[in-house]
Amino acid sequence: MNPLLPFLMAGDPSLEALPAQLSEARSLGIEALELGLPHSDPIADGPVLQAAAHRAIGRGATPVRVLQTLAGLTDSPDLILFTYLNPLLQIGAERLKTLLAPTPVKALLVVDLPFGEEPAFEADLRTAGYPMVPLLAPTTTLSRARQVLAERPDPGPAAPFAQRFAYVVARLGVTGAGQDTDLAPVSERVSHLRNISSRPLAVGFGLADAASLAAVRTMGATPVIGSALVRELAGGESLSGCLIPLMDGDL
Amino acid sequence: MADAFTLPTRFGAESLGGCYAPETLMQPLLDLEAAFRSALADPAFQAELKAELRHFVGRPTPLTVAPRLAAELGFKALYLKREDLTHTGAHKINNALAQALLARRMGKTEIIAETGAGQHGVATAAACARLGLACTVYMGVTDMARQAPNVARMRLFGTKVVPVEAGQGTLKEAVNEALRGWAGRCDQAHYILGSALGPHPFPTLVRTFQTVIGEEARAQALEQAGALPEAVIACAGGGSNGLGLLVPFLGDGLRRLAVEAGGHGRALGEHAARLDGGRMGVLHGCKTLLLQDEHGHTAETASISAGLDYPALGPELAALAMDGLVEVRRASDEEALAGARLLCEREGILPALESSHALAALPALAAEGVATVLLGLSGRGDKDLSTYQSRLEI
Numbered sequence: 001m002n003p004l005l006p007f008l009m010a011g012d013p014s015l016e017a018l019p020a021q022l023s024e025a026r027s028l029g030i031e032a033l034e035l036g037l038p039h040s041d042p043i044a045d046g047p048v049l050q051a052a053a054h055r056a057i058g059r060g061a062t063p064v065r066v067l068q069t070l071a072g073l074t075d076s077p078d079l080i081l082f083t084y085l086n087p088l089l090q091i092g093a094e095r096l097k098t099l100l101a102p103t104p105v106k107a108l109l110v111v112d113l114p115f116g117e118e119p120a121f122e123a124d125l126r127t128a129g130y131p132m133v134p135l136l137a138p139t140t141t142l143s144r145a146r147q148v149l150a151e152r153p154d155p156g157p158a159a160p161f162a163q164r165f166a167y168v169v170a171r172l173g174v175t176g177a178g179q180d181t182d183l184a185p186v187s188e189r190v191s192h193l194r195n196i197s198s199r200p201l202a203v204g205f206g207l208a209d210a211a212s213l214a215a216v217r218t219m220g221a222t223p224v225i226g227s228a229l230v231r232e233l234a235g236g237e238s239l240s241g242c243l244i245p246l247m248d249g250d251l
Numbered sequence: 252m253a254d255a256f257t258l259p260t261r262f263g264a265e266s267l268g269g270c271y272a273p274e275t276l277m278q279p280l281l282d283l284e285a286a287f288r289s290a291l292a293d294p295a296f297q298a299e300l301k302a303e304l305r306h307f308v309g310r311p312t313p314l315t316v317a318p319r320l321a322a323e324l325g326f327k328a329l330y331l332k333r334e335d336l337t338h339t340g341a342h343k344i345n346n347a348l349a350q351a352l353l354a355r356r357m358g359k360t361e362i363i364a365e366t367g368a369g370q371h372g373v374a375t376a377a378a379c380a381r382l383g384l385a386c387t388v389y390m391g392v393t394d395m396a397r398q399a400p401n402v403a404r405m406r407l408f409g410t411k412v413v414p415v416e417a418g419q420g421t422l423k424e425a426v427n428e429a430l431r432g433w434a435g436r437c438d439q440a441h442y443i444l445g446s447a448l449g450p451h452p453f454p455t456l457v458r459t460f461q462t463v464i465g466e467e468a469r470a471q472a473l474e475q476a477g478a479l480p481e482a483v484i485a486c487a488g489g490g491s492n493g494l495g496l497l498v499p500f501l502g503d504g505l506r507r508l509a510v511e512a513g514g515h516g517r518a519l520g521e522h523a524a525r526l527d528g529g530r531m532g533v534l535h536g537c538k539t540l541l542l543q544d545e546h547g548h549t550a551e552t553a554s555i556s557a558g559l560d561y562p563a564l565g566p567e568l569a570a571l572a573m574d575g576l577v578e579v580r581r582a583s584d585e586e587a588l589a590g591a592r593l594l595c596e597r598e599g600i601l602p603a604l605e606s607s608h609a610l611a612a613l614p615a616l617a618a619e620g621v622a623t624v625l626l627g628l629s630g631r632g633d634k635d636l637s638t639y640q641s642r643l644e645i
Contacts, residue, residue, distance in 0.1 A: 040548035041423065041534060043430045044273040050417065062546045085271055086533045087547035112271045112533065137275035139437060141252055144278060169275060173435030 002161050003217060004247055005202050007034040007082065007226035009052040011061020012234065015069045022076035022104070024239045028247070030077045032162040034109065034224065035070075037063050037083035044111045046176025048227040052234065063087040070103035078106040078162035080133060085113045093124045100130060106162035109133040115151035131155065136193065137169040138185070146196055154199040161222075165200040168193065168221065170207065176227035181206035183215045190219045210246055252278065253285040260451040263570025265531070272450040272536045276430075279437040284452040286357045291459070296356065300349055307381060308338050308348060310463065314471035314625070319597040324613050327622040330480060331600070332468040332496060334629050339374045339404075341603060341630030342464055342492050343445055347374035349460040351382050354441035361440035362386045365429035367394055367422030367488070368558035368605065369401025370630055371445030376410035386410040389428040393420035394557045400634050419551055422488075422561045426535050446489025447565035450536030454490075454567050461495030464627060469499050472625055482506040482616055485627035486608040487579070488523075488558050490565030496627040497577055506578060506621070509568060510608045512554035513581035519544070523552040525564040526572055526579040532563075539566040540573075555584035555638065556604035558630075582611035588642050591632065603630035604638065 006025065010018060025033055038053035038061050045053070063083075070079070081100075088096055088110065108130050113122070115132075122132055134152040136145050148166075155163050168190060171181045190201060203216045204224025216223035225246060232242045262268045272280055290296040304310040312333045321329035334342035347364070354362060362384050366372030372388040379386035388405055392414050395402050405412050413432075418424045426449070433442040447457040465483075472479055483500050487493035487509035497507045514522030519542065522528065529540035534549055542550040542562040554560040564572070564579075571577040582590070590610030594602050602610060606629045616624060632639065639645065 040418075041427055043427050043535065044275075044434065046431070054417075057548065064546070084533075086541075086543070089531075089533060090543070090545070090547035111273050112536065114270060114272060114274065114277055117269050117271055135274040137273075137277075139275050139278040141254075141278060143254060147254070148274070172275060172437060174431045 001217070001220060002031050002200065002222045004030065004213070004243070005032055005034060005204070005222050005224045006030060006229055006243060007036060007224060009036040009038060009049060009056055009230055010066040011038055011056030011059055012052040012230065014059060015061050015065060018069055019073055021239055022073060025243070026075055026077050028240060028243055030243070032080060032160070033077040034080045034082045034226070037066055037081055037087060039084045039087060042084060044174055046174040046227060048176050048231050052230050063091060064099065067099040067103060070105065072102055073104055076104040078160050079104045080107045080109050080162050081105050082109045082111070085110050085118070093121050097125065097128045105130065106160055107131050107133055109167065115148060131163050134166045135169060136166055138172055138189070142192055142196065145193060149197050154197070161200055165202050165222065166193070166197065168201050168203045170203050170205040173205070175205055181212065183212060187219050190221055213246055253281040256281065256284055256451060258284060258288065258452060258455055262567045263574045265570060265573055267539050267570045268451060268454055268537050268566035270451040270536065271533050271538065273434060275434045276437060276450070280450055280452065286353060287452055287456055290353050290356055296352065300352055303348055303352065304345065304463065308344050309336065311467045312336050314468055314475060317598050320594060323593065323597055325617040326624055328476065328480070330472060330476070330625040331628045332464060332625060334464060334627065335600070335602065335606070335631035339370070339377050340633065341370035341374065342461060342495060343371040344374035344377065345463055345495070346445065346457050346460040346491060347371060347443055348378040350441070350443040350456065351375070351378035351384060354384065354443070355382055357441060359439060359441040360385060361436060362443055363429055363432050363436065363440050364388045364443045364445060365422065365425040366390050366445065367425065367561065368556065368603070369394065369398040369405070369634060370558060372410070372412070373401050373404045375443050375445070376405040376408035379410065380408040387413060387432065389413050389415050389425045389432060391415045391420035391422065391424045394422065394425070397638065398557055398634050421557065423549060430535065445491065446561065447491045447494050447567055448489040448535060448537055448539070448563060454537065454565055457491050458494045458498060458567060461491050462498050464492070464495040465497060465499030468496060468625055479503055479505055480623040480625040482508060482621050483625045484508040484510065484609050484612060484616070486510050486559060486605050486629060487564065487568055488561050488605065490568035492627055492629040493568050494565065501576060507576065508578045508580060508612065509572070510612045511579060511581045512556055512559035512608060513583040513586070514553040515584050520551045521553050522581065523554045523560045523562065524581040525562070525569070527581070529564065534563045537566045540564045540569045555587060555642070556608065558603070558605040559608060580612050580615070582608040586611035591639065592643055600628070601632040602628055603632045604635045605629055
């Protein structure tokens, strides 16, 4: 099982630092990493990731520049591009595929794109090798979860984690720590989801410490560390310094 | 629980609108559509809404003849649909009250809302006080400063006003925060969106609850003048007032116009004129004409009017404009101020800065030979007194 799915905001602290960050993550054994594409109006993100996105935009991390920075990188975990729909729509499917081709991006997590809203765009990208990550929220009923997982199918065990996993949103609200997430209901949801799907699951939103990450691992799922990591990195901590204590859940 | 939408989610030839929402909000949106349909089909809900609109809001609002302004501008007749005379002073109460009734029917105990000029916030605060619902309103800090009387009114009604500091501190940021707040409380709270925008079913819901404006105006015009006017005109921010007035006239052979905020210039960032300046994009859950930069980031906007500076035109109004059923114009800050002054001097009515944009488009209509016009006076201008005082040097 993949033990940790970290999130970084592209361009924070700088785009120049990104290749080295990704290389460092890979050297730590990180298999897959969510890379945030900075957006002006991140409606599903809390204050930490919104501030990081705005810092990155202020330093010139436009969507196209982010993708150009990733071109040719081989020493990187598989990337899941975490983004909002509008920047991708403005680039357009054809140009997007061309920009993605030389990058380690393996999947897209488009926060504000439910299945069925842009079927042609989504199918086009999936065929090209960029499937959309299915999201399952606390409000997602089991019957809707079946629908979501069918619309964004598991490509099968031969595919990498980045293209297979479903993202279980741990709690209501937006990304970020700041409130204790009660993991008991998450554990229950994960076991219900196990009954309807055999694909890998990642759990994120509001996980901030080694103990909560360890609790997610005991569910057999991969914990996502996002806002807490971005905040520590912005405070000057190194990626290794942040991630090593979180790798096995034992400080 | 509903598992699919049954009302149309898209508008016009370009399929604008849709439901581009985070997964957390999908089931709440599906349930909202189901509750909305069931309420519309329920005579008891309709009767309660009608009674509240009459006895609490003060409907029907008058259709006022404006003979001195008509003479000044060269019209044969000019009619003003007086939404400024509703309780709380703008058309926003029509939708806020109806959605509050819907929320109570759904068993929700809390309301979340955003506000720009503060009129939607005040209307929601009033409706919540009346129905005994807890209310939180998100408002940009820039708007809180320029619409201070409305902040005080909301607080008097027991509403919690949350300042939003991000970005320009205006309506766009307030909607961001309201959507985030709703995602955190959607199990117990209903989000009362004030404009005809956002993810489905909000654009349809808001338009449905606002078309009372145009339905009344149309009947009043026929009754008072014996005929429909040659043109109907309204200002347009998100589009709740524009659609509310114009949609009931869609089947009539007359001109329908919506007026956007021209701000103080033509460059991106100097106005909120989405029809000329916008490109197709997705913001706050819907696809529509959006002011944005080349990277798909939402552009800044500018307008003297806090209710018109939203970077996207509501999807249904944008679709009507693109399909040629509504003409969209723009009025600058200065033209709006001049329009407001003229209405004050000729008719003794102080319009909101938003409504003043529709007034500002009248001279051009007269010059085009239009003889009879019906104008939607969306709100009263008390909230804008400090701006009028400083900009009109009175």
